Amino acid sequence: MDAAGTEHADGHVVVGDDGRIRAVGSGHAGRFPGPVRRIDGTGCLLTPGLVNTHHHLYQWATRGLAQDETLFGWLKALYPIWGRLDAEVVGSAAAAGLGWLALSGCTLSTDHHYVFPNDGGDVLEAEIAAARQIGLRFHPCRGSMDLGASDGGLPPDRIVEDTDAALAATEAAIGRWHDPAPDAMLQIGVAPCSPFSVTPRLMTEAAELARRTGVRLHTHLAETADESDYCAEQFGCTPAEYAERLGWLGDDVWLAHGVHLDDAAVARLAATGTGVAHCPSSNARLGAGMARLRDLLDARVPVGLGVDGAASQEANQLSSELRQALYTARLRGGPAALTAREALRLGTAGGARLLGRDADLGSIERGKLADLALWRLDTLGHEGIDDKVAALVLGPPAPVELLLVGGAPVVERGALVTADADALARGARRAHRKLMKAAR
Numbered sequence: 001m002d003a004a005g006t007e008h009a010d011g012h013v014v015v016g017d018d019g020r021i022r023a024v025g026s027g028h029a030g031r032f033p034g035p036v037r038r039i040d041g042t043g044c045l046l047t048p049g050l051v052n053t054h055h056h057l058y059q060w061a062t063r064g065l066a067q068d069e070t071l072f073g074w075l076k077a078l079y080p081i082w083g084r085l086d087a088e089v090v091g092s093a094a095a096a097g098l099g100w101l102a103l104s105g106c107t108l109s110t111d112h113h114y115v116f117p118n119d120g121g122d123v124l125e126a127e128i129a130a131a132r133q134i135g136l137r138f139h140p141c142r143g144s145m146d147l148g149a150s151d152g153g154l155p156p157d158r159i160v161e162d163t164d165a166a167l168a169a170t171e172a173a174i175g176r177w178h179d180p181a182p183d184a185m186l187q188i189g190v191a192p193c194s195p196f197s198v199t200p201r202l203m204t205e206a207a208e209l210a211r212r213t214g215v216r217l218h219t220h221l222a223e224t225a226d227e228s229d230y231c232a233e234q235f236g237c238t239p240a241e242y243a244e245r246l247g248w249l250g251d252d253v254w255l256a257h258g259v260h261l262d263d264a265a266v267a268r269l270a271a272t273g274t275g276v277a278h279c280p281s282s283n284a285r286l287g288a289g290m291a292r293l294r295d296l297l298d299a300r301v302p303v304g305l306g307v308d309g310a311a312s313q314e315a316n317q318l319s320s321e322l323r324q325a326l327y328t329a330r331l332r333g334g335p336a337a338l339t340a341r342e343a344l345r346l347g348t349a350g351g352a353r354l355l356g357r358d359a360d361l362g363s364i365e366r367g368k369l370a371d372l373a374l375w376r377l378d379t380l381g382h383e384g385i386d387d388k389v390a391a392l393v394l395g396p397p398a399p400v401e402l403l404l405v406g407g408a409p410v411v412e413r414g415a416l417v418t419a420d421a422d423a424l425a426r427g428a429r430r431a432h433r434k435l436m437k438a439a440r
Helices: 057-062 071-082 087-103 123-134 163-177 200-213 225-235 239-245 263-272 280-285 293-298 318-333 340-354 388-394 421-438
Strands: 011-015 021-026 044-048 050-052 106-113 137-144 189-192 216-221 253-257 275-278 303-305 372-376 400-405 408-412
Touching: 044 340, 044 388, 050 303, 050 318, 050 340, 057 071, 057 087, 057 106, 057 123, 057 421, 071 225, 087 106, 087 123, 087 400, 087 408, 087 421, 106 123, 106 216, 106 400, 123 137, 123 163, 137 163, 163 189, 163 200, 189 200, 200 216, 216 239, 225 239, 239 263, 263 293, 275 293, 275 340, 280 318, 293 303, 293 318, 303 318, 303 340, 318 340, 318 388, 340 388
Parallel strands: 050 106, 106 137, 137 189, 189 216, 216 253, 253 275, 275 303
Antiparallel strands: 011 021, 044 372, 372 400, 400 408
């Protein structure tokens, strides 16, 4: 996934004690001084670790609900349940979600958390603890909602925050958690939720806060036709025009979904360097539509992949989004609309760029961080596909033989080494039952 598209049919990668790549090339690595662990990758494909650019981890506790609703109907059904979230539920849901992402080849995940019940405890701290347990790099985005139903928003009034309180809590989260270092395991983003749940003041001042503190900006935008209608009715413009009006276009911004973007919006995103987190499975699950992926790429808009929340994309396998992105692009634009290698680039280098980590992540190059996924492709489901990138993208989900984050193993031989998967499942089960009982 380097700029030249280098591929080695038979090669090596050497990782140093500092968690960075020391050497990469064809053939065997040769000898290195000192104790060395050698890993035989015969029958496997080595790629950069996948980067998940949009998620809602707490939703693991509400999977399978509102199965046949559009986004607005789905949100109205689930908001009252989410209003009962607490730190225990969020921590268990996040651990399950992050563990499952690791098993699908993900080494870096964002999370967009925007529901903060008054009596729920420190839910942001709970999901950060879960990420540390699993061992993934983590970019939680401190979200917010301050536009309740009584003021024309979609969420119930009891689950929105006071504007000043939301801004203060966001700044406090940055001060407490954000690590700007090149090898950071934890970075914070600023993420008011959406045009239909956030006031213009919160959007504007959140952008100012992010730029003053040097962190990135994230929000939902142009996900559904309902949202476009809402922006036209409330603000007299398109979602992209509304975002630009509030200072929400720039190379420090990435937007979730971007399904309903017209030509002018695509051009403005390209001109400003604004990125898009493409979530093809979630968009399909909610019937939101098919993003103009080929048009975005041709315009040089930065694009990465996201699985989105576990309640609107219950599979939650980031590796599967490679195939879904390819399928969705081809449904819209024909069989040449996206190649297997372009899909893999979206899930690796594309995601790293969206999150501002492309200097250190997203490709296998000397000096970069050793966030790597080794995929086993000599199983029954992949045999007979000579092009191994095509086998990974077009074939069935490939077992992860090894997943490294900064050179440290997180998955080996298809199993988590940092956590007990059965214990994660039990925790997720308890969290679901507790939340559903509280919401009755």
